[in-house]
Amino acid sequence: MKKKLSSYIAGAFIINVFAILSVGGICTLMVKDMVTNIARLEKESGNVSTIYRLNNKIQHAVFMVHNSIVDYDETAENEIMATMAKAEKDLLDYMGSEKSGHNLHTQEEFILLEKLHDNISGIKTLLPEIYRNLTLAEPQDENGFKLLEKYAFHARNLTQSINDVHFKVVSGLVKESYNKMFFILLLYLTCSVVGILASCVGYVVLSRHTIKPIINLATATRRISGGDLGIRVATDSETEIGTLYQSFNAMTEKLQEHQRKREDFNRMLEKLVKERTRELLESNESLSRTQSELVRMEKIATLGQIATSVNHEIKTPLNVLYMNLQLLIRKINQCPMEGDSLKQGMLGLTEIINNEIGRINEIIEEFVKYARFPAPKIKESDINKILTDIAEMVTQNAREADISIDLQLDDNLQTCPVDAKMMIQALLNLCMNAIQAMPYGGSLKIESKKLESCTKISIIDTGQGIEAADLDRIFDPFFTKKDGGLGFGLAIVQRIIEDHRGSISCRSEVEKGTEFTIILPTTTKAICQDII
Incomplete structure (x- = not known):
């Protein structure tokens, strides 16, 4: 049965059109869903703003009550009650709009909204009693104000919980949109690869079964016209090309003898x-x-698996080191050297090693969880002691590098509210960077100084310095000039300092040295981030 080239071309055209329409339809549906998600995101963002405004009204009313204790104003009560009434009305309106929305999180949110409404009602009930005492100039009942603060605190927590519900929805919508975008990209890449392969296959098929046979036939025709009657053309095609070849061969067969054929x-x-x-x-x-x-x-792929298991591979030898250290401590304790200074010194060194193993393990965890950097555990700590410990930690490295350490501590320095472990991590990072910047020796100065309401810490070296073009980028994640560096060191240092409501700055001159200045608040209410 003869086949026509037009049938193949029509079939290929139909398949191509169907594929284009199918891919276009799928992408259109995906984009439509993404547009719907954007509208839902906009609505959820409006709900978050509404809840925050509602919380602001409640906190503003509570603030006005506190202000009335200092400066009593007869009109303040009416204004506060009006504010609370407006907050209650806004809450009821919001509950009504959410109830009509039929959202999946409505039940969870309504439980929180009802609790928030009860809080507002409690504040409204408590306000007349407070202002009655203020009007009569009677001694104030601290329980009333404590209850008011409790209501305000609960209202703040409830609004945050409500917004957490919305944030969960927003996160889900964003994730869904990303998945659809990834699917569209994957579909695009797949269609591109298939299209390219189909084009290549089509070109090969067309060249082999159409263009090449025609060229061969033209060549054979020229040879026949030159007197070469022994040429033959062959093809497996069952289309019009095959018919043409058969006719050509039949013509030549009549012009030749059996031997020549x-x-x-x-x-x-x-x-x-x-x-x-x-x-x-x-x-x-x-x-x-x-x-x-x-x-x-x-x-x-193997490198990707290795990168995934780095965290585990580091922890395993660290655990082995820790277990062997415990065995070493046990052996030292079993030695008959009671009261011997050598034994005490060895136990002191093992204690330092034990502490450092624990700190290294925590650093690994914090590095892996850099995107979810934990909040500092604030505790009053002695900065001078921390700096002294840092100096002891880097003494051996400094001695090997022919570096002198100058420790200048302010005796009038007070304790600071810091996370000691995080602060040791940050300062040790700066000191080790300074030592590495002085391969041919130098001086490392560690200084503390008491300011008005802040503490100043300076790490000064006489090393190679930092180029001026790099000073604005040294705290950026992934920026590094070290071979094999990850670029997280100074970024983590800045994160730690800023989490302590402090600031860090750097001054440097090439071939002269570098100075890192850290400013930390000495009290929880002090503001030091603008002090350089």
Whole structure:
């Protein structure tokens, strides 16, 4: 049965149109869903703003009550009651709009909204009693104000919990939109690859079954016109091209003798063998390239698995080190050297090593969880003691690098509310950077100074310095000039200092040295972030 080229072309065209319409329809539906998610995100953002405004009204009313104790104003009560009434009305309106929305989180949110409404009602009930005492100039009942503060505190927590519900919805919508975007991208890449492969296959098929046979036929025709009647053309095509070839061969067969037809056949067979050999060689080269690409991709996947297991691989030897350290401590304690200074010194060193192992383990955890950096555990700590401990930690490294350590501590320095472990991590990082910047020796100065309501810490070295163009980028994550560095060191230092409501700055000159200045508040109410 003869086949027509037009049938193949029509079939390819139909498949192509169907694929385009299918992909376009899928992408359109995805984009429509993403637009719907954007509208829902906008609504959730408005709900978050509404809840925050509601909390601001409640806190403002409570603030006005406190202000009335200092400066009594007869009109303040009416204004506060009006504010609370407006807050209650806004809350009821919001509850009504949410009830009509039929959201999946409505039940959870309504429980919190009802609690918030009860808080507002409690404040409204408590306000007349407070202002009655203020009007009569009677001694104030602290229980009333404590209850008012409790209501305000609960209102703040409830509004935050309500917004957490909205934030959860927002996070889900964003994740869903990202998934759909990734699906569209994947679909686009897949269609692109398939389209390119289809184009290549179509080109090869068209060249082999249409263009090449026509060229061969034209060549054979020229040879016949030159007197070579022994040429033959061969094809497996069952289309019009095959019919044309058959007619051509039938014409030439009538012009040749039986022997010449055999010779012509042998020559054509040899030609076909060469073509197939060339194609096999090309296929072998393509297979080799594909195999090399697979090996490369396998190496990339292996590197990804190694990167994923780095955290585990570091912890394992660290745990082994810790267990061996415990065995060492046990052996030292079992030695008959009671009261011996050598034994006490060894126990002191093992205690330092034990503490450092624990700190290294915590640093690994904090590095892995850099995106969710934990809040500092604030506790009154002696900054001078922390700096002294830091100096002792880096003494051996400094001695090996021919670096002198100058420790200048202000005896009038008070304790500061800091997380001692985080502060040690930050200061040790700065000191180790300073030592590494002085490979040929130098001086490291660690200084503390008491300011009006803040503490100033300076880490000064006489090392290689930092180029002026890099000073604005040294605290950026992933920025590093060290071989093998990750670029997280100074970023983590800045994060720690800023989490303590402090500030850090850097001054440096190439070939002269670098000075890092840290400003920390000495009290929880002090403001030091603007002091340089």
